[in-house]
Amino acid sequence: AQRVTQPEKLLSVFKGAPVELKCNYSYSGSPELFWYVQYSRQRLQLLLRHISRESIKGFTADLNKGETSFHLKKPFAQEEDSAMYYCALITSGSRLTFGEGTQLTVNP
Amino acid sequence: ETGVTQSPTHLIKTRGQQVTLRCSSQSGHNTVSWYQQALGQGPQFIFQYYREEENGRGNFPPRFSGLQFPNYSSELNVNALELDDSALYLCASSVNRAAGANVLTFGAGSRLTVL
Numbered sequence: 001a002q003r004v005t006q007p008e009k010l011l012s013v014f015k016g017a018p019v020e021l022k023c024n025y026s027y028s029g030s031p032e033l034f035w036y037v038q039y040s041r042q043r044l045q046l047l048l049r050h051i052s053r054e055s056i057k058g059f060t061a062d063l064n065k066g067e068t069s070f071h072l073k074k075p076f077a078q079e080e081d082s083a084m085y086y087c088a089l090i091t092s093g094s095r096l097t098f099g100e101g102t103q104l105t106v107n108p
Numbered sequence: 109e110t111g112v113t114q115s116p117t118h119l120i121k122t123r124g125q126q127v128t129l130r131c132s133s134q135s136g137h138n139t140v141s142w143y144q145q146a147l148g149q150g151p152q153f154i155f156q157y158y159r160e161e162e163n164g165r166g167n168f169p170p171r172f173s174g175l176q177f178p179n180y181s182s183e184l185n186v187n188a189l190e191l192d193d194s195a196l197y198l199c200a201s202s203v204n205r206a207a208g209a210n211v212l213t214f215g216a217g218s219r220l221t222v223l
Contacts, residue, residue, distance in 0.1 A: 036214075043214050043215060043216045044214040046211055046213075086151070090210075094139060094141055094200075094204070095141070095153050095156060096141075096143075096151070096212065098150030098152070100148075100149055101149075101150050
């Protein structure tokens with residue numbers, strides 16, 4: 001069965017420091033992975049998807065099939081990055097399996 | 109272009125009652141998915157509707173049911189409410205594509221409290 005694990009519920013860093021939000025998955029098929037973000041009082045929104053290989057708001061994520069990971073990274077965290085981050089795995093069609101989320105706090 | 113809208117935003121019910129939540133999909137989207145997000149948890153897939161039919165279901169009992177209408181809007185119905193049904197219910201719309209993953213656009217959610 002598919003599963004997404006985000007080992008850290010809370011992550012706190014200082015502004016300008018690098019940040020890495022961990023995500024591991026288990027899935028027997030060919031995975032397609034996403035990072036969704038929820039800023040305070042806003043709706044859940046797509047941050048990036050691995051097939052796009054893009055950088056959004058300075059964040060990148062690389063799919064490592066050997067380690068079954070899809071960690072989210074940013075070299076210099078900003079205060080506006082404070083939010084809840086969810087890693088998600090898509091299975092059939094548009095069905096997403098989410099991790100439990102990591103609350104990132106960037107301190108001034 | 110309008111986004112995904114959900115109603116009501118908040119509601120309180122008692123155990124055993126029934127509830128209907130509504131969702132209007134984003135313009136141009138033909139698929140609607142529903143997720144349940146309990147406090148402190150990630151969203152969990154309930155089911156998906158495409159062409160007015162259920163097109164995939166998560167691990168939820170039959171008392172969770174839904175509908176999709178010709179205009180692609182959708183309803184989530186929950187019968188015989190239990191305390192554990194208290195959660196944020198998220199609707200997400202997308203365009204059904206034959207190949208490749210579909211990007212979901214989420215609504216703000218309906219927060220249900222069961223007393």
